[in-house]
Amino acid sequence: MSLSRExxxxxxxxxxxxxIGPPEQxxxxxxxxxxxxxxxALGDENPVYTDASAAASSVHGGLVAxxxxxxxxxxxxxxxxxxxxxxxxxxTELHSLLGDAGYPAVVATNxxxxxxxxxxxxxxxxxxxxxxxxxxxxATALGIGYFINTREVYRDQQGDEVGWQTFRVxxxxxxxxxxxxxxxxxxxxxxxxxxxxxxPMAHDNKWWWDGIAEGRLLVQKCAGCGELRHPPRxxxxxxxxxxxxxIEASGEGEVYSYVVMHYPKFPGYxxxxxxxxxxxxxxxxxxxxxxxxxxxxxxxxxxxxxSIENVDDEFKLPFFRPID
Amino acid sequence: xxxxxxxxAAIAGIGxxxxxxxxxxxxxxxxxxxxxxxxxxxxxxxxEVDGLTTFTMDTTDEVELAQNVGLGDLxxxxxxxxxxxxxxxxxxxxxxxxxTGVANYVVVYRAFNERSGHRYSAGVGEGIxxxxxxxxxxxxxxxxxxxxxxxxMFTQRYMHEYGVTELDLARVAVVTRKHAVNNPAxxxxxxxxxxxxxxxxxxxxxxxxxFDCCQESDGGCACIVTTPERxxxxxxxxxxxxxxxxxxxxxxxxxTSFYRPSISYLPETDLxxxxxxxxxxxxxxxxxxxxxxDAFTPIVLWQLESWGFCGRGEAGDFVGDxxxxxxxxxPTNTHGGQLSEAYIHGMNGVNEGVRLIRxxxxxxxxxxxxxxxxxxxxxxxxGMVLGQPD
Numbered sequence: 001m002s003l004s005r006e007x008x009x010x011x012x013x014x015x016x017x018x019x020i021g022p023p024e025q026x027x028x029x030x031x032x033x034x035x036x037x038x039x040x041a042l043g044d045e046n047p048v049y050t051d052a053s054a055a056a057s058s059v060h061g062g063l064v065a066x067x068x069x070x071x072x073x074x075x076x077x078x079x080x081x082x083x084x085x086x087x088x089x090x091x092t093e094l095h096s097l098l099g100d101a102g103y104p105a106v107v108a109t110n111x112x113x114x115x116x117x118x119x120x121x122x123x124x125x126x127x128x129x130x131x132x133x134x135x136x137x138x139a140t141a142l143g144i145g146y147f148i149n150t151r152e153v154y155r156d157q158q159g160d161e162v163g164w165q166t167f168r169v170x171x172x173x174x175x176x177x178x179x180x181x182x183x184x185x186x187x188x189x190x191x192x193x194x195x196x197x198x199x200p201m202a203h204d205n206k207w208w209w210d211g212i213a214e215g216r217l218l219v220q221k222c223a224g225c226g227e228l229r230h231p232p233r234x235x236x237x238x239x240x241x242x243x244x245x246x247i248e249a250s251g252e253g254e255v256y257s258y259v260v261m262h263y264p265k266f267p268g269y270x271x272x273x274x275x276x277x278x279x280x281x282x283x284x285x286x287x288x289x290x291x292x293x294x295x296x297x298x299x300x301x302x303x304x305x306x307s308i309e310n311v312d313d314e315f316k317l318p319f320f321r322p323i324d
Numbered sequence: 325x326x327x328x329x330x331x332x333a334a335i336a337g338i339g340x341x342x343x344x345x346x347x348x349x350x351x352x353x354x355x356x357x358x359x360x361x362x363x364x365x366x367x368x369x370x371x372e373v374d375g376l377t378t379f380t381m382d383t384t385d386e387v388e389l390a391q392n393v394g395l396g397d398l399x400x401x402x403x404x405x406x407x408x409x410x411x412x413x414x415x416x417x418x419x420x421x422x423x424t425g426v427a428n429y430v431v432v433y434r435a436f437n438e439r440s441g442h443r444y445s446a447g448v449g450e451g452i453x454x455x456x457x458x459x460x461x462x463x464x465x466x467x468x469x470x471x472x473x474x475x476x477m478f479t480q481r482y483m484h485e486y487g488v489t490e491l492d493l494a495r496v497a498v499v500t501r502k503h504a505v506n507n508p509a510x511x512x513x514x515x516x517x518x519x520x521x522x523x524x525x526x527x528x529x530x531x532x533x534x535f536d537c538c539q540e541s542d543g544g545c546a547c548i549v550t551t552p553e554r555x556x557x558x559x560x561x562x563x564x565x566x567x568x569x570x571x572x573x574x575x576x577x578x579x580t581s582f583y584r585p586s587i588s589y590l591p592e593t594d595l596x597x598x599x600x601x602x603x604x605x606x607x608x609x610x611x612x613x614x615x616x617x618d619a620f621t622p623i624v625l626w627q628l629e630s631w632g633f634c635g636r637g638e639a640g641d642f643v644g645d646x647x648x649x650x651x652x653x654x655p656t657n658t659h660g661g662q663l664s665e666a667y668i669h670g671m672n673g674v675n676e677g678v679r680l681i682r683x684x685x686x687x688x689x690x691x692x693x694x695x696x697x698x699x700x701x702x703x704x705x706x707g708m709v710l711g712q713p714d
Binding site for chain 2: 196197198199200201202204205230231256257258259260261262263264266269272273275277284285286287288289295300311315317
């Protein structure tokens with residue numbers, strides 16, 4: 001199946017706000033065996049879960065299940081690992097749709113739960129699941145994909161709510177996987193790239209970034225004494241003048257020092273990469289990435305030239321490329 | 325009224341929590357435990373404490389600390405900025421307060437969950453747009469986001485100018501680890517490090533490898549500062565502050581002073597050293613042992629040069645000749661440093677400096693008349709020399 005991104009996203013909209021099917025009953029009632037196994041696995045020694053006589057004299061008046069087991073009562077065991085063997089519903093259909101469209105991987109990202117009452121052995125659990133939201137296409141460190149939010153409501157044999165859960169998964173194409181989904185069109189590709197951190201914009205620096213946005217690499221020049229300075233600041237430390245202009249730099253420079261970034265890895269950056277302290281022909285220095293050259297080839301004294309390039313749809317950065 | 329801080333203040337008591345990767349309790353509680361231990365160490369009643377000083381980065385509120393520990397009426401409280409650069413700046417605050425009578429007993433404290441909570445290695449991010457955040461903005465988009473990356477930029481140039489090698493950096497890590505091996509409080513207790521293991525460790529930011537970077541830790545440290553006269557009446561031998569100073573110099577930035585004519589030395593550390601030597605009347609040859617702030621290996625080299633233990637660019641050889649060993653010219657970071665004991669923003673080093681003066685270090689060198697202790701560098705910085713009481 002080959003859907004365009006628009007077609008896929010139109011189909012996704014159909015799923016939002018719908019229950020995935022009728023309420024599903026948990027395979028077993030709440031029972032002491034599973035409670036004991038769970039408590040042993042998690043090292044929870046609270047006697048109200050496993051010691052009937054202690055539980056009888058507690059505020060509960062008898063054994064109860066740990067509240068965080070709530071979802072456990074609705075899970076169907078090993079059959080869940082096989083997408084075809086399980087029962088079909090709108091949720092499995094949605095996952096198949098995304099899988100076929102090039103987003104086969106899935107990872108759970110968030111879960112919240114709330115509990116209305118303690119569950120007791122013998123309680124039957126019924127869960128209703130609603131697809132609450134599907135995100136726009138997102139680029140993440142794992143890969144490009146869609147976040148799906150569901151809300152589960154848990155009820156007992158009387159139909160009374162005993163708790164709720166919100167669950168969020170990312171259905172995605174692995175970042176380096178060959179043949180993985182690529183968004184349509186170059187513009188889309190840029191907007192889907194995880195973005196670099198934006199500099200905070202304020203009085204004293206926005207003009208410089210505006211210059212970059214216009215494709216101009218500026219250096220601040222004091223109107224009082226003519227001294228150049230970078231990074232920009234409001235006052236000249238030589239003559240205390242508050243007047244200045246931004247003059248356009250030639251863009252020529254050389255590497256004064258550099259580092260190669262490996263760890264920790266931040267989204268929006270491809271590791272390893274080079275950050276250099278570049279000394280411009282005008283004499284000021286600035287920190288920027290050296291690109292178009294393997295990090296192992298960068299060296300102090302290397303001649304470089306500025307190149308202002310887009311890192312995404314809206315944001316440009318000055319890079320430096322080696323001069324051959 | 326004194327005209328300098330020479331011999332006007334002493335560290336009378338020290339305390340600390342265990343150092344760990346997950347303390348399991350609040351930063352406030354860590355601070356309370358460390359302060360309480362420092363009070364017990366010297367037998368001071370909490371009600372006698374009338375001054376507090378800490379780092380601006382510390383999250384423990386002064387009056388909360390006072391409420392918990394049962395401190396007395398407070399007449400002095402202050403904080404010092406710039407991360408680990410404050411480590412000895414706070415000692416100067418305390419010394420000034422007791423020397424002038426503004427307070428009689430000042431508690432210096434620092435506690436954090438820097439491993440299990442907010443890790444500084446996670447880099448700078450967004451926040452209220454202050455001048456400091458605009459400053460970080462010059463590096464955020466480029467991806468030069470972490471303390472290791474800022475230090476690495478100076479390191480590359482320093483190595484280039486002086487022919488310093490990875491082996492020189494490794495030797496700092498290895499000798500520091502040797503000391504931690506004997507220290508039960510150290511994260512790397514009984515875990516040796518070899519030059520080869522350093523060489524095989526992964527890159528963090530070239531030219532820095534994993535073992536060039538300190539660990540990250542949860543924990544708290546505190547000490548009690550008072551006048552040498554009052555300290556005499558307390559339980560432990562005090563460490564007298566011979567000289568203490570802070571400095572920020574021309575072209576100073578918060579970790580990114582990349583725009584000075586030379587970036588291969590630390591002018592602010594030069595200025596701290598000059599002040600401390602002048603104030604104390606001591607010379608470099610008088611220093612018997614040192615606690616040198618070691619968040620990263622190369623910063624130890626630059627500080628050795630600034631304090632005059634060797635010439636510019638010669639610190640690699642100075643370390644290579646075994647001078648930082650326990651039987652060397654300058655036994656250094658005898659607790660294992662921040663590289664191998666714990667990263668408590670330099671305050672575990674202050675405590676070790678006091679232990680060296682007392683003769684209580686697990687790696688006690690023979691000579692201990694004067695011990696140098698320094699604060700973090702690459703930022704406005706600080707340092708002091710401790711000496712024996714009269």
